[in-house]
Amino acid sequence: MSTRELVVLGTASQVPTRLRNQNGYLLRWDGEGILFDPGEGTQRQMLRAGVAATDITRICVTHFHGDHSLGLPGVIQRLSLDKVRHPVHAHFPASGAHYFERLRHATSFYEQADLRELPIAADGPIATGKFTLEARRLSHPVEAFGYRLTEPDGRTMLPGKLAEHGIAGPDIARLQREGHLNGVALTDVSTPRPGQRFAFVMDTRLCDGVYALAENADTLVIESTFLAEDTHLARDFGHLTAQQAARVAAESGVRQLVLTHFSQRYPEPERFLAEAEAEFDGEIVVAADLERVQVPKRRSSPADRGAP
Template identity: 70%
Template sequence: MSARELVVLGTASQAPTRHRNHNGYLLRWDAEGLLFDPGEGTQRQMLFAGVASSAVTRICLTHFHGDHCLGVPGVVQRLSLDRVAHPVHAHYPASGAHWFARLRYATAYREVADLREEPVKADGPVAVMPAGVLEARRLDHPVEAFGYRFVEPDGRRMLPGQLERRGVRGPDVGRLQQAGRLDVDGRTVLLDEVSEARPGQKFAFVMDTRLCDAVYALADGVDMLVIESTFLAEDEALAREYGHLTARQAAEVAAACGVRRLVLTHFSQRYPESERFAEEAAAVYGGDMVVAADLARIPVPPRRR
């Protein structure tokens, strides 16, 4: 199993269908598990996908429409039922704090899990983790909505052959990484001589929104973009009216922003054939594209070199 992958729990929009559950996306990123927009039925979809509640370290809501948050009560209660030991952080638009409170305490239950609410109030960093920084940007939707971007810092990859050749072993490797240079047997070894640049990876999650500057800022240069494509281009006027994107618009964003892997999702029930989304997007985006399906596992692309 990839240490970095997207587990798709649902791909529908306003109404689920026989083959599409309400939204739900778990981003596995090393030790982190970011659960985005758990709609109705997410807890059961997690069981089908083989995802334990303990895999969730953060819950990230873009906005408070039902197809993006009605799964919160089940997920939150499951955290306590399973006695998840680690803290789980919850991010959501601060303007909807009263809605989150109602979802969190929708029914009586014994709250055991440590759920820490961290509302999003403005554009910028939301959380700083060992694995990277979670950022948010306000989108253009009839209710307040935020998109998310996860950024891993750039680093360096040590080259074992070069380390051995220069006699750098054991604890000296760590000292060299910290100081950038190390004296070994009368010679100075530089970090650049025994390592190579390791670009950090980036991920973006863009749900219900019209085209706006924030969409492009979130998608800029990411390795994986998960983006709504509720409508097809033939219904672009409807998309604009209700605050959504078409598959073509999503693909145009990916092409303009240099996205490495495009994941289309959040499909209106008016279109039973997912192939149409792929055809429309492929006309403007020639990169790696996935039309998401429920319970699919989509790996984050290998790191750039």
Template identity: 65%
Template structure:
């Protein structure tokens, strides 16, 4: 199971139909929560998600619509007595805000919550799901985007194994060692490209937006403004729908998810229209409680 569960799609101000931000990436046995805005705990309930599977929480920056839901989620993790550690990533420069949110109220804190702040020009860590990279973006306070990249592997080909008379436990030995007698792993397998997920929020256009999006199978990206407000978007450190579409097209993205819509626009279809002028791949206009599958392997 690899899918994105959208919990909220509003920007600074929620609406009747759009909650503040919140996104859960379900990646096999991993579950990662991105940018838990206010109301995330309830949105998870509405989406049929428990906090128990969460292994990691990634916060792009400490504006309220991206982080005010963190205290409730952490307290629920403690209440449910989640047995495994939960790692929280966030901009290191925002340590003061993290500390406040971590203990925003009194509660029985019996969960293993591990802080792992991201800092510098690049932050990388290996996870069971793949390499998680955080890169700084261009916003009004320290902000990081995230990229999860599964390593490339090889897929065994049954016909090629049969041609070389390899079966049973010998297949596992060949996978472990890379060679069995005169037969190499490359002779009986084919490349299995890893999948990549990218998450870009609250930023003006910059090189790291493209670095995060490069070749992503699934890109979740803010498109707060429409073209007519491009000057305002640049001034406050946000993207337009057209810019998001161009980034996806130029970066070779397969599925583009637009989100983080300003409440000033009554017709959300305009975001799809303006992004679609540049991107002709699979384009999704995010709605609260929507589920978006990670596309099949290339």
């Protein structure tokens, strides 16, 4: 059975707290493990959360501020220490390639892992296969990109219809591949199955990229560094408020909103929830360190897109 869940490794912003480590998020998506923004302390948080280095197949860095990237040296060295056999692809803004190089080789170690650097210079797809991973430029004092994972639409086979037409065993796979079998069309024995969508938005002001990433996402993980009372600070420092993040979710047809990247100035997480609930009536998660968030089940039909 496939696993699609977000393992939250850290939820603080620039300054960690007693309860919140700096950023770190592992998305388990079937056989992939995508590590987003490993901040300082990520390697230890992985241990606490039951995440192994061998789980990581991709590393996605939104930008090169310390709370989003200072965990890279430990994670990269752990890939070699644990002798990870599969390639690990690393995506990050091309303008910060010199930072990635310094972090990758911050200290001496015996590099054995196959870490493949794939810098991002523009909006668009950065990986394709069972899903498409794309990047979109955000608005922050340094160059930053958000990420979006899109699963292709498919079809759900209907056992009753298959039996009615006498299709079973290997013939089912053949029908799925070819679209027709012995006068039976794939559409006769199946229904549309919308693909799932996951979006990851970190440090940014409101901009077109935020909305492009969030559009019809099943899960939107988004920074909410500030509360609405400090909107001017959010704008000045290139961040969002919980209110703004929730409005984006409401306007974009998001189903599950995951708020994170909280400023240490707010010790009460319930304030973020209250602010978001006033704008968005879908599922809201105020992320906590070491929490596991399940990606919602697929929508029942393509027509459901646009409604939480």
